[in-house]
Amino acid sequence: DTGVSQDPRHKITKRGQNVTFRCDPISEHNRLYWYRQTLGQGPEFLTYFQNEAQLEKSRLLSDRFSAERPKGSFSTLEIQRTEQGDSAMYLCASSLGDGGGGSTIYFGEGSWLTVV
Amino acid sequence: RKEVEQDPGPFNVPEGATVAFNCTYSNSASQSFFWYRQDCRKEPKLLMSVYSSGNEDGRFTAQLNRASQYISLLIRDSKLSDSATYLCVVNGGSQGNLIFGKGTKLSVKP
Numbered sequence: 001d002t003g004v005s006q007d008p009r010h011k012i013t014k015r016g017q018n019v020t021f022r023c024d025p026i027s028e029h030n031r032l033y034w035y036r037q038t039l040g041q042g043p044e045f046l047t048y049f050q051n052e053a054q055l056e057k058s059r060l061l062s063d064r065f066s067a068e069r070p071k072g073s074f075s076t077l078e079i080q081r082t083e084q085g086d087s088a089m090y091l092c093a094s095s096l097g098d099g100g101g102g103s104t105i106y107f108g109e110g111s112w113l114t115v116v
Numbered sequence: 117r118k119e120v121e122q123d124p125g126p127f128n129v130p131e132g133a134t135v136a137f138n139c140t141y142s143n144s145a146s147q148s149f150f151w152y153r154q155d156c157r158k159e160p161k162l163l164m165s166v167y168s169s170g171n172e173d174g175r176f177t178a179q180l181n182r183a184s185q186y187i188s189l190l191i192r193d194s195k196l197s198d199s200a201t202y203l204c205v206v207n208g209g210s211q212g213n214l215i216f217g218k219g220t221k222l223s224v225k226p
Binding site for chain 1: 120158159160161162203208213214215216217218219
């Protein structure tokens with residue numbers, strides 16, 4: 001399977017714990033995005049990378065959230081001191097170019113986080 | 117005003133019906149527009165891009181009105197398999213991210 005892969009697919013954690021999600025984009029895709037989606041809402045943009053550079057971060061990305069893409073390939077999203085409001089599906093996506101025009105953004109299957 | 121707004125759902129239609137979804141966006145600098153489809157508890161998948169001249173893909177027709185900052189999706193001859201949430205998506209102008217609407221849920225009944 002050469003699509004976007006995310007790990008873990010499901011995570012249940014206790015409030016206050018740290019969690020880390022990993023995303024492997026489609027190979028050769030230079031752009032990588034993180035989104036968060038809660039029930040009944042569309043995906044909300046968190047951040048994106050062009051190669052290893054983090055070009056934009058949403059205001060939703062509080063100081064408890066950090067994302068990295070150290071070698072311009074896979075990326076990690078870490079949430080520190082998790083809160084119940086962090087429970088959501090975390091979606092990773094990748095694209096070649098800027099995702100506009102003829103270039104398509106491809107999503108992974110998501111990582112479901114439940115904070116108890 | 118929200119960046120991308122969509123018709124509130126859900127839309128419950130019989131098989132064979134024609135259904136239309138509308139969407140408005142706030143950033144006049146946006147250049148790229150899409151409709152994504154999302155099945156329950158699955159990731160969004162691209163349904164179609166939306167071009168200024170309007171475009172059609174089988175039973176699906178998308179239209180864009182830049183002056184009104186309005187996007188539409190028309191589904192003809194609805195199938196049971198069309199049941200899903202349809203997300204209107206706009207790129208963030210000079211920014212690289214895509215902005216998603218909340219989505220409109222479609223349920224096609226036999």
